[in-house]
Amino acid sequence: MLNTTNAAIASMSLLLGATAATSSPDVTALLKTRLPKTEVTGVDCTRIAGLCEVTAKENLFYVDASARYLIIGRVYDMETRQDLTAARLLELNPDMLVGGAAKANALANAGEVEASEGGRGSRSEPTVSRQVAQKVDLSSLSDAGAIVWGKGGQKVTVFSDFQCGYCRALSRELEQMNVTVIERPISVLGSRDIADRVLCASDQREAVRAAYAQMPVKAATCDTRGLDENEAFARKHGFSGTPVIVRSDGAVLEGYRPRAALIAWLKGA
Incomplete structure (x- = not known):
């Protein structure tokens, strides 16, 4: 394609x-x-x-x-690093934010393509979407793209986008829980510049809070190749929307969940 x-x-x-x-x-x-x-x-x-x-x-x-x-x-703006197609689909269909832009990815690749009536007939272009992995091995990921915060206890990895409202809500829930969060930003909604700033911040936890609150995050320079690693891993495993939560045993959960559901799910590890 x-x-x-x-x-x-x-x-x-x-x-x-x-x-x-x-x-x-x-x-x-x-x-x-x-x-x-x-x-x-x-x-x-x-x-x-x-x-x-x-x-x-x-x-x-x-x-x-x-x-x-x-x-x-998909149409990408290489200057702003924004996926224009996903952003537009989310604008047209705000309910897609449940589970992130996964549905947007499927819709972006769906459509009816027909030959003219005088041509060789009509055909439909199949929907192209990747099945999200049910379980993943995080050991191949380095620490370079990880932002670690939380109160301790069980570790949970979150693939997030700082412009995702459900990621913001999930972050608030996790902040109230006895967990260590390994946040791995990916740019689904054109947030790569923000992710770069957060990763390079001297106080990453405060930068995470500021980013989710849509407050300015001071620009800083550092090696951000770890974010490329996050995004490559996400693409490989079909993480096309955010948030995606990965338990310590590798089990994958898509989308926002309230605290009680998160606690019950994490116990399954």
């Missing part, structure tokens, strides 16, 4: 230089002709230069200004 997407983007970049920009109404009309079975609920050609964002109920995909090339996949 990634190679196909890259090829489509390369083709589009050449095409856009010679093609005048098409307005959203024109793109909408073309999509009705080319995707007659898809209920298009919105077209926005202003959000991302050179692309038109198309919403079809809960699905999100992209076309070029001529509505000839269709892209099903």
